[in-house]
Amino acid sequence: xxxxxQVLFDDDELAEIQxxxxxxxxxxxxxxxxxxxxxxxxxxxxxxxxKLRAVREALSxxxxxxxIEDLLGDIEHGYAGRPDGE
Numbered sequence: 001x002x003x004x005x006q007v008l009f010d011d012d013e014l015a016e017i018q019x020x021x022x023x024x025x026x027x028x029x030x031x032x033x034x035x036x037x038x039x040x041x042x043x044x045x046x047x048x049x050x051k052l053r054a055v056r057e058a059l060s061x062x063x064x065x066x067x068i069e070d071l072l073g074d075i076e077h078g079y080a081g082r083p084d085g086e
Contacts, residue, residue: 007032 009017014028021031065071 017031018028021028024031026034
């Protein structure tokens with residue numbers, strides 16, 4: 001399924017885009033689609049590996065953990081002692 005996207009350009013910018021499209025023997029729409037695809041491809045995403053490595057390392061240790069009911073009680077006690085009364 002295709003969807004229509006409307007993008008507004010000022011006259012000078014549109015003329016430049018049309019000139020570039022003609023130079024590549026493409027329609028303006030085809031040139032814009034190709035430019036957007038190229039921009040998406042260049043988009044970089046943060047590397048997850050450092051975070052995963054830190055999590056794996058943390059999981060290798062035997063951290064002490066209290067009883068879940070005690071921990072939940074401590075959390076509730078902390079909420080009850082907040083100055084805003086919540």
